[in-house]
Amino acid sequence: MTLSPEQTQWFSQTFAQLVANVERAVVGKHEVVQLAFTCLVAEGHLLLEDFPGTGKTSLARAMADTLQGEQHRIQFTPDLLPSDVTGVTIFDQASQRxxxxRGPVFANVVLADEINRASPKTQSALLEVMEEHQVTVDGVTHKVGQPFIVIATQNPIEQAGTYRLPEAQLDRFLMKSSIGYPDHASSVSILSNPKAGRHGRGLEGIISTEHVVSMVGLAEEVHADESVLEYVATICAETRDAGDVVLGCSIRAGLGLMRAARVWAAACGRNYVLPDDIKLLAQPVLAHRMVLDPEEEFRGLTNEKVIRRILDSVAAPQERVSA
Structure with missing residues (x-):
C-alpha cells in the first residue's frame, strides 16, 4: 500500500514546516536541517563532525522545541560512566525497594556532545538504545520514548584525549554530516539578531511527537521499485569489492539508505523513490561506514571520493514510460 496524494501532501507540508521552524535558529543550513529531520523520521541517528561554535547544540535544541519534545544534552568526558548515560538503580529507604x-538518554532528542572524549565502555552504553530504542539496567529493560534520535558531535581538530569511535558504533549512525560555517549573508543575519546564539531557545512547537510517529509510519509506505533496490544493493556491493576499501557497507547500510530515501521522497511530495534520491543521500549515509586501505588513504583517497567514483560507475535505473 502506497501513500495517497492527500497523505503525501500532508507529509511534505509538515516536513517543510519543521525544517523552516528550525531554520529560524540555524540560519543558512537548509540541507543539514533537512538531513537531520530525515534521520529523525527514518528512525536513525546523526553524527556531526564539526568545529566548535557552528551550531550543533542549537540544531538539537531547536529540533526538540519544534517537536514539542524532550531534549537532553550529555557532555562526554573521560570520567563519564555508562550509568551517567543510561541511568542507575538505587535503593529507596522510604519505600524499601x-x-x-532514568538517565539523560531518555528523551526525544539526545545531544551526545564530543562523544569521542568518553571511554569506549561509556560509548558502548549507547549501542543498545540507538539500535533497539531501549535500555537494559540490572536485567530490566526500559523503553525510551518515540520519536528518538541521538545527535552526536565530534571535533575534527583536537584528537588528544579522545577515543576513536569503533566501526560497530559508526554503523549505528544513519548519517554523518557537518554544519560548517555560514556564508557571508547568513553571518550578517545572525550577527544582527541580539538573541542569536542561545541554542534555539524560544522556538514554538509546531507538531506533537505523536504526529512525528505518524510520519514514520507513512514514510514506510513510500514505494521503491525493484530496480531501485537493485541499484542500492549494487552500490553497497561495489564498496565491498573495491580494492582500496578494507571494510565496505553492510546490509544495514543499504537498509538505512532505503529508509532515508523513502523519507526524502515523501518530503519532496512523492510517494515513490527515485534514483536521484539515492545519489543525493549516498554520501551522508554510506561514506562513514567504510574503512579505506591505509596506504591509499595516505595518498589522499577519502571515503567521499570512493562513493563518488562508485556512483559514477554504477548505472542508475532509467525511468520506465508506459505505452
Missing amino acids: FEFR
Whole structure:
C-alpha cells in the first residue's frame, strides 16, 4: 500500500514546516536541517563532525522545541560512566525497594556532545538504545520514548584525549554530516539578531511527537521499485569489492539508505523513490561506514571520493514510460 496524494501532501507540508521552524535558529543550513529531520523520521541517528561554535547544540535544541519534545544534552568526558548515560538503580529507604532513576538518554532528542572524549565502555552504553530504542539496567529493560534520535558531535581538530569511535558504533549512525560555517549573508543575519546564539531557545512547537510517529509510519509506505533496490544493493556491493576499501557497507547500510530515501521522497511530495534520491543521500549515509586501505588513504583517497567514483560507475535505473 502506497501513500495517497492527500497523505503525501500532508507529509511534505509538515516536513517543510519543521525544517523552516528550525531554520529560524540555524540560519543558512537548509540541507543539514533537512538531513537531520530525515534521520529523525527514518528512525536513525546523526553524527556531526564539526568545529566548535557552528551550531550543533542549537540544531538539537531547536529540533526538540519544534517537536514539542524532550531534549537532553550529555557532555562526554573521560570520567563519564555508562550509568551517567543510561541511568542507575538505587535503593529507596522510604519505600524499601529498588527504583530506577532514568538517565539523560531518555528523551526525544539526545545531544551526545564530543562523544569521542568518553571511554569506549561509556560509548558502548549507547549501542543498545540507538539500535533497539531501549535500555537494559540490572536485567530490566526500559523503553525510551518515540520519536528518538541521538545527535552526536565530534571535533575534527583536537584528537588528544579522545577515543576513536569503533566501526560497530559508526554503523549505528544513519548519517554523518557537518554544519560548517555560514556564508557571508547568513553571518550578517545572525550577527544582527541580539538573541542569536542561545541554542534555539524560544522556538514554538509546531507538531506533537505523536504526529512525528505518524510520519514514520507513512514514510514506510513510500514505494521503491525493484530496480531501485537493485541499484542500492549494487552500490553497497561495489564498496565491498573495491580494492582500496578494507571494510565496505553492510546490509544495514543499504537498509538505512532505503529508509532515508523513502523519507526524502515523501518530503519532496512523492510517494515513490527515485534514483536521484539515492545519489543525493549516498554520501551522508554510506561514506562513514567504510574503512579505506591505509596506504591509499595516505595518498589522499577519502571515503567521499570512493562513493563518488562508485556512483559514477554504477548505472542508475532509467525511468520506465508506459505505452
